[in-house]
Amino acid sequence: MEMDELLACFLTERKSRQLLITEYEAWLNNIVQMSSKKLEHLITTNNFGYRQNIQNTINLELNNRISIANLEVDKLHTGKFLLCQVISKCVKLSPLFTLVEDPEGNVERIALYNWAEQSAIPVKSRKKVLTIFEASEFLPIGTKLVIKNPYYQIASSFNAIINPNGPSTFIDFDAIIRSDNPNDVIVINQNNELLNNIKWSNNLKQKIKEANKKSAVDDKILSADDFRQSGNKYFVSNDFAAAVDEYSSGIKLDPNNATLLANRAEAYLRLNQFDKALNDVEIVLKNEPDHLKAAFRKGKALCGLKRYQEAIVVLKDLDLKMQINTDNSITPVKQSTKTLLKHVEMLDSESRYGKYDYIKIIDEFCEKVKINQENDDWVCETGPRLDHADFLIGDIEVRPVKKKGRGWVAKRDIPEGTLLIASKAFEIVYGNEAPLSYRSIDFTSKTMITATHSELVARIARKLIAEPDLCQEVYKLYAGPEIENLGENSVDVRKIEKIIKYNFFETKDQWGIMNSTKENSRLTKDSGAGLWIMPSFFNHSCVDTNVEQLIIGDMIFLRTCQPVLSGKELVLSYCSPLGSYDERSNSLRLHGIKNCSCRLCNLERSESKKVKLRQTEILRTYENSLGPQVKSSLFSANFNSSLIKELTKSIDELKDLRKEHLDLEFQSFNIKVDLAAAYVRDGNLRRSLPVAIEVYKFVKTAQVPQFSSNAAYQVASRYARLDKMKEAKEWWDVALKELAEPIRGKFTKEETKWRKEAMYLAEKLSPKMVSGAKNKGLL
Numbered sequence: 001m002e003m004d005e006l007l008a009c010f011l012t013e014r015k016s017r018q019l020l021i022t023e024y025e026a027w028l029n030n031i032v033q034m035s036s037k038k039l040e041h042l043i044t045t046n047n048f049g050y051r052q053n054i055q056n057t058i059n060l061e062l063n064n065r066i067s068i069a070n071l072e073v074d075k076l077h078t079g080k081f082l083l084c085q086v087i088s089k090c091v092k093l094s095p096l097f098t099l100v101e102d103p104e105g106n107v108e109r110i111a112l113y114n115w116a117e118q119s120a121i122p123v124k125s126r127k128k129v130l131t132i133f134e135a136s137e138f139l140p141i142g143t144k145l146v147i148k149n150p151y152y153q154i155a156s157s158f159n160a161i162i163n164p165n166g167p168s169t170f171i172d173f174d175a176i177i178r179s180d181n182p183n184d185v186i187v188i189n190q191n192n193e194l195l196n197n198i199k200w201s202n203n204l205k206q207k208i209k210e211a212n213k214k215s216a217v218d219d220k221i222l223s224a225d226d227f228r229q230s231g232n233k234y235f236v237s238n239d240f241a242a243a244v245d246e247y248s249s250g251i252k253l254d255p256n257n258a259t260l261l262a263n264r265a266e267a268y269l270r271l272n273q274f275d276k277a278l279n280d281v282e283i284v285l286k287n288e289p290d291h292l293k294a295a296f297r298k299g300k301a302l303c304g305l306k307r308y309q310e311a312i313v314v315l316k317d318l319d320l321k322m323q324i325n326t327d328n329s330i331t332p333v334k335q336s337t338k339t340l341l342k343h344v345e346m347l348d349s350e351s352r353y354g355k356y357d358y359i360k361i362i363d364e365f366c367e368k369v370k371i372n373q374e375n376d377d378w379v380c381e382t383g384p385r386l387d388h389a390d391f392l393i394g395d396i397e398v399r400p401v402k403k404k405g406r407g408w409v410a411k412r413d414i415p416e417g418t419l420l421i422a423s424k425a426f427e428i429v430y431g432n433e434a435p436l437s438y439r440s441i442d443f444t445s446k447t448m449i450t451a452t453h454s455e456l457v458a459r460i461a462r463k464l465i466a467e468p469d470l471c472q473e474v475y476k477l478y479a480g481p482e483i484e485n486l487g488e489n490s491v492d493v494r495k496i497e498k499i500i501k502y503n504f505f506e507t508k509d510q511w512g513i514m515n516s517t518k519e520n521s522r523l524t525k526d527s528g529a530g531l532w533i534m535p536s537f538f539n540h541s542c543v544d545t546n547v548e549q550l551i552i553g554d555m556i557f558l559r560t561c562q563p564v565l566s567g568k569e570l571v572l573s574y575c576s577p578l579g580s581y582d583e584r585s586n587s588l589r590l591h592g593i594k595n596c597s598c599r600l601c602n603l604e605r606s607e608s609k610k611v612k613l614r615q616t617e618i619l620r621t622y623e624n625s626l627g628p629q630v631k632s633s634l635f636s637a638n639f640n641s642s643l644i645k646e647l648t649k650s651i652d653e654l655k656d657l658r659k660e661h662l663d664l665e666f667q668s669f670n671i672k673v674d675l676a677a678a679y680v681r682d683g684n685l686r687r688s689l690p691v692a693i694e695v696y697k698f699v700k701t702a703q704v705p706q707f708s709s710n711a712a713y714q715v716a717s718r719y720a721r722l723d724k725m726k727e728a729k730e731w732w733d734v735a736l737k738e739l740a741e742p743i744r745g746k747f748t749k750e751e752t753k754w755r756k757e758a759m760y761l762a763e764k765l766s767p768k769m770v771s772g773a774k775n776k777g778l779l
């Protein structure tokens with residue numbers, strides 16, 4: 001079925017109540033029967049940090065109630081609410097899934113992201129798949145719910161969700177109600193007036209436990225200290241959200257209690273809610289200026305808020321205070337203060353001068369990117385998320401750019417290799433972290449939203465709910481032509497979805513470190529996606545880019561890759577110029593670009609039908625027949641030399657077809673790589689050498705830096721085999737620079753020890769290339 005047909009089908013036909021129930025029950029059965037091993041592979045964490053929102057009184061206008069039958073696909077129903085009851089068991093994957101029914105008897109699937117009473121999950125279970133029984137404890141059958149601002153979309157059918165490869169056909173999609181904001185999901189009490197006069201078609205027995213833990217506790221009068229103790233218990237079990245709740249209850253009873261406030265500040269810090277942490281310690285310090293822990297946490301909060309200079313003042317002051325204090329009990333705080341101070345000074349220098357210790361950053365990345373062989377999870381809890389500051393050079397600014405909206409423009413001349421921006425991801429999701437989110441369809445552009453993107457939406461929503469002030473930062477990004485504006489501080493999932501669609505960066509692992517850690521890891525299938533704020537203002541060009549991007553963990557570094565004159569727009573490439581026109585167009589369409597007007601796209605659009613046809617024929621023959629033949633012949637006992645002739649012929653003909661635009665002839669890249677290898681296999685190193693040099697030049701013109709180091713190394717190794725060691729070593733130096741310079745910037749003439757630094761990076765990032773170079777006597 002074509003996408004258009006499928007979408008039309010969703011708009012006109014709804015699945016019957018009975019079919020939905022039958023399918024859902026079948027899915028539950030399917031999950032029950034899956035081996036726990038297989039399920040483990042599917043889940044990451046249940047540690048979402050939100051608590052169930054049970055309310056007796058809610059202010060809702062009955063005439064804003066919407067029935068499931070009136071939900072419109074691809075729409076966030078702002079201001080509306082859905083009244084429904086749970087009619088099936090729940091499954092907790094990334095969201096919590098279940099089936100709900102409205103008072104009219106309509107049934108629909110529902111996915112609640114960021115929603116689960118965290119403290120209901122035993123700490124040790126937070127990283128395993130919850131059973132259907134455990135998951136159903138969150139929303140027992142019969143639970144009455146109000147879902148405010150429901151979002152109705154087309155998403156993977158349930159069976160496609162537990163298929164690690166996702167939906168295989170368009171038929172694997174169904175409608176679903178999605179909510180990302182736990183504040184929008186309200187469990188209502190049975191005797192809530194909203195339920196007056198409502199008769200449910202499905203008269204389910206109420207299974208909500210009448211006496212839950214909380215009401216038992218509620219009967220007892222608790223003191224501020226009881227809440228402190230209970231908060232501490234949650235804190236040590238890493239349940240920081242629950243700890244915050246407990247401390248808050250204590251603070252209500254004793255608003256100036258320094259211990260409760262300081263403890264809550266630490267819990268907020270762990271949740272990355274720095275504003276709230278700062279508020280708490282400010283109160284403590286106003287009453288007790290010598291509260292050491294509060295001062296230390298103030299330093300941490302300011303650091304989290306990127307107010308490094310202020311953090312340094314606070315920490316230096318604290319350090320001084322502690323120097324004159326000889327009490328042994330404060331030794332740990334003394335030590336932590338010194339360590340933190342050093343770290344903040346580093347962040348300050350990064351953010352002010354763009355000075356990054358790249359060796360340390362690569363070390364940190366290599367350590368944090370390690371994956372546990374058994375469960376595909378990170379060895380380090382946070383994965384490759386690095387602790388570094390943002391930097392923005394003063395020489396660029398965002399300005400309106402013709403036909404592209406806004407874009408980064410140079411305010412003055414900028415030399416090649418200049419660091420323009422370093423930025424930490426606002427949020428990032430790696431492939432192994434989105435196993436059981438789902439795919440959905442973007443109706444406007446008729447494109448697929450991957451599971452990683454779906455998970456990214458949920459995480460950004462979570463972050464914005466915790467810190468609404470961040471909404472402004474995210475909502476200033478381009479959200480497409482069709483998006484209407486919601487309130488500035490409200491969490492609008494649809495808008496977040498659009499912002500990700502137009503601004504995401506793929507988290508490429510260009511050195512293949514993640515892949516080499518574990519073969520067939522999910523990371524190899526979908527490396528992940530992230531949202532970076534400042535880099536989102538760079539527009540695209542397939543060729544003639546003047547900015548190069550490098551992603552290390554969750555940090556992105558953007559440098560000029562050629563000198564840029566004042567007033568020029570700074571552009572980078574959203575897709576590889578080595579792809580065909582159609583491949584590039586498809587990829588650009590996903591980024592919201594319909595007609596790229598770069599030199600390459602303009603040329604390819606202007607070429608005659610005849611030329612295009614012939615190019616396609618040559619490339620198709622190469623892909624389907626010549627290429628596979630060459631590859632198998634390269635590894636067979638007898639190499640078929642006649643293939644060299646055919647490869648050369650294809651390259652020559654592609655060259656002829658591009659006529660005077662030889663600098664834009666990128667189509668023969670793979671053929672040339674094969675030709676260089678074929679010559680070596682045929683024992684003709686001399687012939688292979690110029691082709692290898694051509695491949696290197698090609699990679700430079702096409703600006704695909706990820707290939708340039710290896711391309712230079714290939715030239716070096718050919719020279720070495722021809723016993724031309726002087727040239728070989730010169731090319732090895734090129735290979736080293738090609739690897740190191742995109743990371744740390746150009747080596748200057750004064751940097752005489754550049755080789756040592758470059759070798760260190762090469763040994764970390766490209767060990768195979770280094771050992772090959774050693775064997776060939778290049779070091």
Ligand SMILES: C[S@@+](CC[C@H](N)C(=O)[O-])C[C@H]1O[C@@H](n2cnc3c(N)ncnc32)[C@H](O)[C@@H]1O
Pocket residue numbers: 403404405406407477478502503536537538539540541591592593594595596597
């Ligand atoms: C990541 S944003 C770039 C910043 C954006 N121009 C803005 O105003 O915020 C991507 C969007 O910019 C626009 N854009 C980027 N490169 C473009 C190009 N080469 N041609 C046309 N539009 C482009 C498209 O609307 C695309 O969806």
